[in-house]
Amino acid sequence: MLLQEFNKVSKPWSVDRSTILNELDTSQEAGLTAAEAERRLSIAGYNRIESGKKVSPLMILVNQFISPFVLLLAIAAGLSFFFQEWLDGIAIIAVIVINAVIGFLMEFQAERSMEALKKLTTVPARVLRDGTLGAISSEELVPGDILFVEGGDMVTADARLISSAQLQSDESALTGESLPVEKQTGQLLETVPLAERDNMLYKGTFVTKGNGFAVVVRTGMATELGTVARMVQQAQQSATPLEKKIQKLSKNLLWITVGLLVAIFTAGILNGKDFVQMLETSIALAVAAIPEGLPIVSTLALAFGMLRMARHQVIVKKLSSVETLGGTNVICTDKTGTLTQNKIEAAYIEFKEGSSRIEVDVAGCVIRFKDNDQLPHYPAYAHLHQIAALCNTATYQYDATSAKESGDPLEVGLLKMVYCSPVKPDEYQRTFSKINEVPFSSDTKIMATLHHKDSDYYVAAKGAVEELLSCCSSVLEGSDVVALTEERKTTWLSNAEKHAQSGLRMLAFAFRSADAEEEDFLHHLTLVGVVGFLDPPRPEVRAAIQECRSAGIKVVMITGDHPATAKNIAMQLGLAEESDEVVHGNSMMPYDQLTPEDKQKWLQSPVFARVSPEHKLDLVTLFQANKMVVGMTGDGVNDAPALKKADIGIAMGQRGTQVAQDVADMVLKDDAFSSIVLAIKQGRVIFDNIRKFVIYLLSCNLSELLIIATASILNLHFQLFPLQILFINLVTDVLPALALGVTEAPAHIMQRKPYSAGTLIIDKKRWTAIFAYSTVISITTIGAVLTSHEWLHKQEGWNGELCNNMLFYTLIFSQILHVFNMSFEKGVAFYKSEVFRNRYVWYAVLGCIVIALLSYFVVPLRKVLEVSIYGWQDWSIVIVFSFLSLIINQALKRSRWII
Numbered sequence: 052m053l054l055q056e057f058n059k060v061s062k063p064w065s066v067d068r069s070t071i072l073n074e075l076d077t078s079q080e081a082g083l084t085a086a087e088a089e090r091r092l093s094i095a096g097y098n099r100i101e102s103g104k105k106v107s108p109l110m111i112l113v114n115q116f117i118s119p120f121v122l123l124l125a126i127a128a129g130l131s132f133f134f135q136e137w138l139d140g141i142a143i144i145a146v147i148v149i150n151a152v153i154g155f156l157m158e159f160q161a162e163r164s165m166e167a168l169k170k171l172t173t174v175p176a177r178v179l180r181d182g183t184l185g186a187i188s189s190e191e192l193v194p195g196d197i198l199f200v201e202g203g204d205m206v207t208a209d210a211r212l213i214s215s216a217q218l219q220s221d222e223s224a225l226t227g228e229s230l231p232v233e234k235q236t237g238q239l240l241e242t243v244p245l246a247e248r249d250n251m252l253y254k255g256t257f258v259t260k261g262n263g264f265a266v267v268v269r270t271g272m273a274t275e276l277g278t279v280a281r282m283v284q285q286a287q288q289s290a291t292p293l294e295k296k297i298q299k300l301s302k303n304l305l306w307i308t309v310g311l312l313v314a315i316f317t318a319g320i321l322n323g324k325d326f327v328q329m330l331e332t333s334i335a336l337a338v339a340a341i342p343e344g345l346p347i348v349s350t351l352a353l354a355f356g357m358l359r360m361a362r363h364q365v366i367v368k369k370l371s372s373v374e375t376l377g378g379t380n381v382i383c384t385d386k387t388g389t390l391t392q393n394k395i396e397a398a399y400i401e402f403k404e405g406s407s408r409i410e411v412d413v414a415g416c417v418i419r420f421k422d423n424d425q426l427p428h429y430p431a432y433a434h435l436h437q438i439a440a441l442c443n444t445a446t447y448q449y450d451a452t453s454a455k456e457s458g459d460p461l462e463v464g465l466l467k468m469v470y471c472s473p474v475k476p477d478e479y480q481r482t483f484s485k486i487n488e489v490p491f492s493s494d495t496k497i498m499a500t501l502h503h504k505d506s507d508y509y510v511a512a513k514g515a516v517e518e519l520l521s522c523c524s525s526v527l528e529g530s531d532v533v534a535l536t537e538e539r540k541t542t543w544l545s546n547a548e549k550h551a552q553s554g555l556r557m558l559a560f561a562f563r564s565a566d567a568e569e570e571d572f573l574h575h576l577t578l579v580g581v582v583g584f585l586d587p588p589r590p591e592v593r594a595a596i597q598e599c600r601s602a603g604i605k606v607v608m609i610t611g612d613h614p615a616t617a618k619n620i621a622m623q624l625g626l627a628e629e630s631d632e633v634v635h636g637n638s639m640m641p642y643d644q645l646t647p648e649d650k651q652k653w654l655q656s657p658v659f660a661r662v663s664p665e666h667k668l669d670l671v672t673l674f675q676a677n678k679m680v681v682g683m684t685g686d687g688v689n690d691a692p693a694l695k696k697a698d699i700g701i702a703m704g705q706r707g708t709q710v711a712q713d714v715a716d717m718v719l720k721d722d723a724f725s726s727i728v729l730a731i732k733q734g735r736v737i738f739d740n741i742r743k744f745v746i747y748l749l750s751c752n753l754s755e756l757l758i759i760a761t762a763s764i765l766n767l768h769f770q771l772f773p774l775q776i777l778f779i780n781l782v783t784d785v786l787p788a789l790a791l792g793v794t795e796a797p798a799h800i801m802q803r804k805p806y807s808a809g810t811l812i813i814d815k816k817r818w819t820a821i822f823a824y825s826t827v828i829s830i831t832t833i834g835a836v837l838t839s840h841e842w843l844h845k846q847e848g849w850n851g852e853l854c855n856n857m858l859f860y861t862l863i864f865s866q867i868l869h870v871f872n873m874s875f876e877k878g879v880a881f882y883k884s885e886v887f888r889n890r891y892v893w894y895a896v897l898g899c900i901v902i903a904l905l906s907y908f909v910v911p912l913r914k915v916l917e918v919s920i921y922g923w924q925d926w927s928i929v930i931v932f933s934f935l936s937l938i939i940n941q942a943l944k945r946s947r948w949i950i
Contacts, residue, residue, distance in 0.1 A: 082179030376734025
């Protein structure tokens with residue numbers, strides 16, 4: 052933490068160079084003395100980013116055991132051990148351990164977001180100390196150090212420029228600005244936003260061109276990067292909707308179970324039953340009420356979804372985040388590198404004869420002219436390509452497997468444009484040898500080169516439109532060179548300004564032929580035309596956004612880029628209309644100061660520009676406060692706090708910074724926005740499947756509960772034992788439920804609106820279905836026992852063991868067949884349903900039948916479960932009544948009484 056003596060100027064960009072040097076008591080020529088630097092280091096501390104609190108592997112493991120389900124299972128296990136029901140207790144503990152191990156293995160990851168931020172500082176820095184320029188560890192930088200940077204360097208502290216030579220820096224990771232920022236040393240207004248402070252250098256950004264000296268004003272956590280780091284540490288990741296829903300379901304089941312236990316135990320005692328017997332019955336009830344398979348099935352279903360997404364280049368880091376995608380109803384997306392390609396390309400071209408939007412396709416080696424196919428035939432078009440290739444210091448090479456580029460991104464974009472013409476850049480450069488150059492500078496804003504070909508000389512120039520026009524005396528119209536009058540200049544300038552306001556960066560191009568070599572050749576040029584540059588949209592994004600809209604998902608662009616640029620891209624992608632207003636970061640108040648009108652404006656606007664990390668965080672908070680499930684995409688350091696705060700943070704895998712990837716819940720390996728749509732579809736499928744197997748598990752378990760309660764209250768001669776219930780739950784529940792968890796998506800799943808964040812896994816309509824299903828299963832199961840007694844064994848009297856076995860196997864086969872009731876598509880025939888067509892369901896059914904038969908034919912297992920049936924007539928009754936439960940439930944579904 053910087054002390055007040057190093058923090059006198061709160062806005063260093065708003066004061067002149069001499070003032071900032073005086074305030075920090077340092078010298079531009081000599082810097083600090085070694086002794087003074089050491090003193091300041093002891094006060095200000097090391098120039099490093101502090102790590103947030105890490106989650107240890109032990110805590111990750113401990114968290115697997117913190118849930119109402121696990122608590123209920125633990126209570127049941129404890130009661131089992133208390134009454135020396137060792138097998139029951141061990142089986143329940145096994146369920147808890149298996150679920151914890153699966154969750155731990157799938158979610159095991161270190162909290163490395165702050166470590167990634169620290170890596171940004173582990174580079175040397177060149178500073179003036181005692182009048183000598185030397186290299187020191189960047190961690191030893193202190194306020195007042197005179198820092199030297201040049202092209203290729205990483206900036207290691209926040210610093211105010213005091214001298215600059217054609218200095219440019221890439222600040223996209225911090226601000227979202229797609230173009231390199233040209234730096235200057237002049238004084239700025241206090242209100243200038245971060246992305247426009249062109250007299251400042253910021254920690255964690257890169258110098259792309261030129262060099263300069265700057266005085267360090269902030270280090271460590273006081274830097275803009277440190278501010279982002281602190282927000283990442285403080286941003287609280289909300290529990291995912293699935294976690295909240297399962298927690299609520301668990302609590303409901305807990306209270307329902309406790310209520311039933313108390314009621315039945317009390318009724319038994321009042322009826323004069325033995326106290327110990329009623330406690331054992333209560334254990335059986337607890338085991339029956341708890342769907343032991345639910346934690347395991349939920350975990351494995353989510354893990355399967357993770358693996359399926361991984362095959363489509365989507366890496367999900369947290370299990371519960373898989374389902375969150377399905378409920379996402381707003382996606383806040385960064386522009387640069389997410390919606391766009393993070394490459395500068397020529398997007399607009401204009402000559403005297405006409406203008407056109409263009410698309411550069413290097414792979415296809417072609418330029419597509421959207422508005423005017425005749426433009427390539429004009430002489431000005433060939434001249435412009437020649438100028439672009441000659442007045443250029445970048446390099447670009449392309450083959451079928453790779454592309455190599457270096458230099459200013461804008462100049463690389465020019466070479467790509469030329470590459471797609473009949474004459475390649477290197478052919479121009481071989482034909483015209485360069486003999487002199489006027490380099491680009493922030494003062495002139497023009498670059499010009501002088502070339503020699505045979506006995507002729509050729510001047511090629513490019514630069515800002517207004518500045519280059521002042522060097523031109525003529526303009527190329529067709530094949531003729533005509534005088535460039537003031538009226539013509541005004542027309543060219545107004546056209547360029549109009550396109551600049553739409554977000555294009557405009558450059559003018561001019562040439563002149565000469566008979567002899569000249570020292571001063573930047574005059575009497577002939578204007579050829581202008582080119583507008585833009586970071587082009589990713590080609591697949593427009594269709595992905597349209598699919599999001601059809602799925603009821605709002606897409607919002609949040610960028611640090613220029614408002615006009617943001618709106619231009621948004622309109623190209625169909626994200627915004629001409630009439631839509633862009634919300635500027637300067638007009639955005641802190642969240643706690645927003646008026647209802649401001650909130651409504653934010654909620655409705657599709658584009659936010661010149662926003663800071665704080666603004667992104669506030670916007671995510673506002674959406675969440677309005678009960679929206681927020682997905683946030685981003686790739687920069689500036690996106691990290693909002694990525695962590697969002698319900699589902701989505702980072703780019705190729706262009707994304709390590710910081711963004713570490714705090715996100717999901718990483719797109721291919722950086723494709725369209726992959727988000729695929730992930731949302733998978734998330735919706737998983738939620739629907741979770742509903743299927745939760746309904747299946749609860750209706751099966753409730754049927755067991757009803758059977759035990761009925762047998763206990765009516766004092767019947769048969770009852771299920773706790774170990775038998777565990778056997779049923781762990782075998783007949785888990786396998787069919789897992790099969791339901793991988794059911795394919797119905798065709799219409801992306802044509803419906805997402806469920807709201809408050810949508811319960813089990814709502815009133817589904818609770819009704821669960822009670823109906825379980826009642827039918829219970830009645831048919833008890834009916835099988837009574838039928839067996841009345842038709843086959845009445846003369847023998849009540850045989851408690853036989854009745855128990857009939858109850859046991861009828862319930863097993865009824866629950867196995869019950870899986871086919873879990874299709875909820877309207878108007879679909881039974882044999883055409885997604886469940887009936889799911890081959891995994893059939894595998895599960897066959898597997899369960901085999902295991903059930905093994906419990907009869909394997910003698911040790913049969914003895915443990917205390918089962919045996921005496922003849923084929925009893926087996927026939929089991930099978931008939933099992934199918935009867937399926938038929939009755941199907942009839943209820945077809946009559947629309949239940950879902």
